[in-house]
Amino acid sequence: MISAVVQPFWLAFFRGEADPPPPRSPRLHRSVPRPLRLLAPLDHYDVVQVADLLVAAALFHTTLMELTPTSRQPIWMVYLAGVAFSLPVALRDRWPLAAWRLALVLLPLSLRVVQQVTDMQPPYLGPAIVMYLLMLYSVAARCDRRITVVVWLASVLTVWIIDPNTMALSSVAMTVIVLFGYNVRVRRRATASRDAAVSERSVMAERARIARELHDVVAHHLSVIAIQAEAVPMTAKGDAARLEEGLAQIRGLSLEAIKELRQVLGVLRDHEGRADTTPPPGLDRLDELVGNARSAGLTVLVKRSGELEKVPTAVAVSAYRIVQESLSNAMRHAPGSAVAVELIWAGDLRVRVVNGASRRPGEAPGAGHGLMGMRERATLLGGSLEAGPMEGGGFEVKATLPLEQPS
Template identity: 80%
Template sequence: MISAVLQPFVLAFFSGEADPPPARSPRLRRRVPQALRPLVPFDHYDLVQLADLVVAGLLFWITLTELVPSGRQPMAQVYLTAVAFSLPVAMRARWPLAAWRLALVLILPSLHVVRQITDMHPPYLQPAIVMYLLVLYSLAARSDRRVTAVGWLTSVLTVWIIDSKSMALASVAMTVILLFGYNVRVRRRATASRDEAIGERYVMAERARIARELHDVVAHHLSVIAIQAEAVPMEARGDVARLEAGLAEIRGLSLEAIKELRQVLGVLRDHEGRADTTPPPALDRLDDLVGNARTAGLTVRVKRSGELEEVPTAMAVSAYRIVQESLSNAMRHAPGSAVAVEVVWSGGLRVRVANGPGRGPGDAPGAGHGLIGMRERATLLGGSLEAGPTEGGGFEVEAVLPVESGS
């Protein structure tokens, strides 16, 4: 119980640490002029910290102008008092907790010097008021709430020691400043938590997009390559020329798969280190996709309708991937089947891929990631996708993408 009560005081006076400085807007960070760089050990300066230094200099100068003319106190004490009313302000941006501790230690002897010189009662010189309120704000904006509570209690007791009659007004002023600083800290932490959550959401969405793209690319090309690798030796039957032609086709499919994987991962670079800007495959490459499927043994019939070159890019890419995944599923689960591909552009895009039963046994049903990826593509564009078996042992996929999704 006692340790729980004492812990906030230990944090406030000894072991506590302030929050790191908040991220500055780029407008608040300026480059040091070229002529001054040999004279300073840094390339940029912070306008907020510079403002604190200016305020600290003003407080130092005002204190001197208030105390020096009297000549009633040694100049060393006058200068030390001016330092006490200015140094904590210069420190508060980088070391807010240390600045408050220093201000608290120096405030009583400094105000005693002011009282001796000016006969003020209470001896609240304006620089002292400004300095302490600024330091209190930094304490509350950058410290744990327990430390802030100790700061309030200690400050109120210090005012009571200096002048009990002014305790009520001074306490109200300090309370307002501390509450304002605490509110700023809460808002900063809430904003940071929100930004972190948004960042995590973006990361998850990007991971899902990359996984979807990788699945589409790998599933399609590897299915074709696997079927070709099995079919080429059987078709060649010892004919070296046919075998070499089949292997060259497999190599071409492999290179195309690698190219698409590099596009997805963003690692393709030219000799100058610039990112590859090759557009992703879309409906203009539908014939290549169908050709690969025919090479793998499918009988594919394609029907196009409408001005497909007018289809927006995002919609065309998703339509291509949906056809690609549907053909890959037909290769794996219904090898040798007849497939009908229909792409219609009319007030929106409709994509339909239907295959009949295979000529031989296909692979066992998978985990369904392909269907999930196709539905996600359609949903992201505001459309819908239906998929399921048909009479006679086939399978059909139909996606409808509204025209607004591509605008």
């Protein structure tokens, strides 16, 4: 219990630290003009920090102008008051809590100097008021709530000690500034949390997209390669020419798979221009896809209707991947079957892939990631997909992909 009460005071006066400065707009980072770069230690400067230095210089100058003409004290005391009213402002952006501690220590001494020099009652010079309110705002906007409460309490007690008659008005002013700074802190943290959530969702969406692309590429090409590798020795029957031709087909399929994998993984490379910018496969490569399936033993019949070359790129890519995954499933689960592929443009793009029952045993159904990926592709475009077994054997995939994308 005692430690819970003492800890905020310990943090505020000794061990506590403020949050780092919030991210700033690029417009607040400026380049140093070329003629001045020989005199400046950096090529860029922070507009906020420069503004704080200018405000600190203005407070120092104003203090000297107000105190010097009527000073009955040594001039170094006037300069001490000027430093006390300006130095914390110069430090507040980088070390707001340390700047407040410095201000709290120097404020009573500097106000005492003001009182002796000017006989002001209360001895609240304008630069002192501006400086201290800026310190309170910086602490409230950048420090933990417990620290902020202790800072406010210490400030109220200090004002009461210096001049009890103005405690009420001063306390109201400091409370307003502290509440304003705390509200800024809450809004910043809420904005940061929202941006982090949006960024995380974007990352997850990109991961899902890459996973779908990888699954489609790997599943299709490896299925064809595996079937070809099994079929080539059987069809060649010792004929070196046919064996060489079959191996050449396998090599071509392998190179095509590598090319598509590089294209998909290009988004994971650096931003120095080395990412592969080859356009993704669309309906213009449908004949090549069908040829690969036929070489793996499927009998594929394709029916097209409408101006498919005008289909938007996103829709064409999804349609290609749906056909590719459907053919891959037919190769794995119904090898040697007949497959009908229909692409119809009728206000939207309708894709239908039907394979008959297998002529020879195939693999057992997998975990369903391919079907899940096809549904996700259709849903992202605002469409729908249905897939399931048919009566009498075989499997059917039907997708409807709108040509106008949802906003």
